[in-house]
Amino acid sequence: MNTAPRRLLPLILVLAACTATHAQDRQRDDRDDRGPDLQLVCYGGAEKTTAEVHSGYEWDAQQHKYVPKQSVETGKADFQATITVSIHGDRGDIQLPKSLIPPLHGDNRDGWWRIDDLLVGHDEIRGKFRLNALNQPRLSINRRTGAMTVDGMIKFNGRCDADDGHRRF
Numbered sequence: 001m002n003t004a005p006r007r008l009l010p011l012i013l014v015l016a017a018c019t020a021t022h023a024q025d026r027q028r029d030d031r032d033d034r035g036p037d038l039q040l041v042c043y044g045g046a047e048k049t050t051a052e053v054h055s056g057y058e059w060d061a062q063q064h065k066y067v068p069k070q071s072v073e074t075g076k077a078d079f080q081a082t083i084t085v086s087i088h089g090d091r092g093d094i095q096l097p098k099s100l101i102p103p104l105h106g107d108n109r110d111g112w113w114r115i116d117d118l119l120v121g122h123d124e125i126r127g128k129f130r131l132n133a134l135n136q137p138r139l140s141i142n143r144r145t146g147a148m149t150v151d152g153m154i155k156f157n158g159r160c161d162a163d164d165g166h167r168r169f
Contacts, residue, residue, distance in 0.1 A: 036120060038087040039165065040141070042148045044158015046081040046100055049074060083148070083156060084163070085115075085141070087125070092118045094129050094139065100154050105131045115139070 052073050057066040084095040092115035101111070115127035125141040137152025141160055150156035 036087060037089070038085070038120075038125075039163040040085040040087075040148075040160040041163045042083045042085065042141075042156075042158045042160040044081065044083075044148065044156055045078060046150075047076050047078050047155040048100060048102075049153060050077045081156060081158075083150070083158070085125075085139075085148075085160070086112075087115075087118070087120060090118065090120075091115075092120075092125075092127060096154075100156070102131055102135060102153070105135075106133075 052075070053070065054073060055068070055070045058069040059065075060067045079099060081097050081100055083097070083100075086093045086095075093109075093112045094115055095112045098111070106113075113129040113131065115129050118127040119125070121143075123143050125143060126139065128136055128138045130136045131152075131154075135153045137150050137154055139148065139150045141148045146160045148156070148158050148160050
């Protein structure tokens with residue numbers, strides 16, 4: 001009877017266990033390198049540019065009669081809004097309410113836009129997203145206070161809470 005395989009069996013089992021432990025540690029390190037996994041819901045006030053068309057009649061002194069007149073007035077509208085931010089490692093996405101999405105906007109995924117130049121720091125999260133060629137707002141989230149600002153053609157100031165996916169009530 002050959003006893004060599006029996007003597008090697010404990011050594012083979014130890015090597016297999018070390019290899020499995022090393023693979024698990026490497027997977028854990030890879031997850032740590034990717035960065036945080038955050039889901040945020042941000043509540044606050046928003047402002048966007050509006051355009052109103054006015055039509056009516058105006059007195060024309062040269063013609064001595066009322067003539068039709070049309071004008072376009074631009075302004076700013078304030079309202080309450082909720083923005084969702086999702087960060088998975090080094091990739092982030094932002095979801096805007098329909099009231100903040102301009103009529104001419106770029107490609108999105110059901111209201112979600114990719115956050116470019118994402119920086120997830122110890123105290124701050126920063127990045128920008130592209131709504132269209134002219135509208136590329138910047139976002140900043142203070143990780144200590146939860147304060148969020150979006151600055152571009154749309155403006156938003158609010159406070160973010162972690163969304164762990166559980167119902168509040």
